[in-house]
Amino acid sequence: MFDNNRKTILVTGCAGFIGSNFVPYFLEKYSKYNIVNLDLLTYAGNLDNLKECENNPRYKFIKGDICNRELVEFIFNEYDIQGVIHFAAESHVDNSIKNPAVFVQTNVTGTFTLVDVAYKHWMEKPFVYKERFLVDSSHSFRMTDSGHPELSSRHPEQS
Numbered sequence: 085m086f087d088n089n090r091k092t093i094l095v096t097g098c099a100g101f102i103g104s105n106f107v108p109y110f111l112e113k114y115s116k117y118n119i120v121n122l123d124l125l126t127y128a129g130n131l132d133n134l135k136e137c138e139n140n141p142r143y144k145f146i147k148g149d150i151c152n153r154e155l156v157e158f159i160f161n162e163y164d165i166q167g168v169i170h171f172a173a174e175s176h177v178d179n180s181i182k183n184p185a186v187f188v189q190t191n192v193t194g195t196f197t198l199v200d201v202a203y204k205h206w207m208e209k210p211f212v213y214k215e216r217f218l219v220d221s222s223h224s225f226r227m228t229d230s231g232h233p234e235l236s237s238r239h240p241e242q243s
């Protein structure tokens with residue numbers, strides 16, 4: 085558990101290429117947020133890429149599969165997750181030719197599991213949660229001129 089009143093977001097696949105660049109940037113820029121990193125640590129994930137974050141009190145790593153509904157539900161309940169940024173994926177195209185099933189499992193079933201758990205979790209909450217799901221799920225990140233990601237239509241510190 086985090087010991088403060090900050091909002092907590094679930095970021096999946098942080099040990100991969102994009103996530104491991106995103107997390108240190110986000111933690112530094114958005115001080116009112118905690119991050120829970122859910123990553124299975126497949127061949128593509130390497131926690132060494134997140135060494136600079138491991139002692140940050142606003143960061144928590146959980147090793148696990150986004151397809152594991154019980155685990156995802158536990159994380160939503162335990163940390164009162166208020167947003168999800170989803171990087172966990174099978175992303176190496178060469179491997180999709182040799183073993184396509186794991187791509188469908190992670191990229192389709194895993195993504196569905198996250199969205200479905202989030203939807204059910206937030207719909208049981210007060211209106212502000214429902215509004216956030218309906219509004220934010222139609223927004224996306226854009227890259228700024230300096231090459232950093234930023235919410236395209238609403239700044240997270242304003243929500």
Ligand SMILES: NC(=O)c1ccc[n+]([C@@H]2O[C@H](COP(=O)([O-])OP(=O)(O)OC[C@H]3O[C@@H](n4cnc5c(N)ncnc54)[C@H](O)[C@@H]3O)[C@@H](O)[C@H]2O)c1
Pocket residue numbers: 096097098099100101102103122123124125126127128129130148149150151170171172173174175176190194
């Ligand atoms: N890298 C790029 O240039 C690029 C460009 C555009 C879009 N994308 C997309 O962004 C996303 C992330 O890309 P990346 O390059 O960081 O990928 P990556 O392969 O480097 O990392 C994927 C991460 O997901 C984790 N993971 C895999 N299966 C998992 C599962 N079932 N449960 C939990 N964690 C799991 C891996 O351990 C790894 O840490 C992908 O959807 C990719 O298609 C990437």
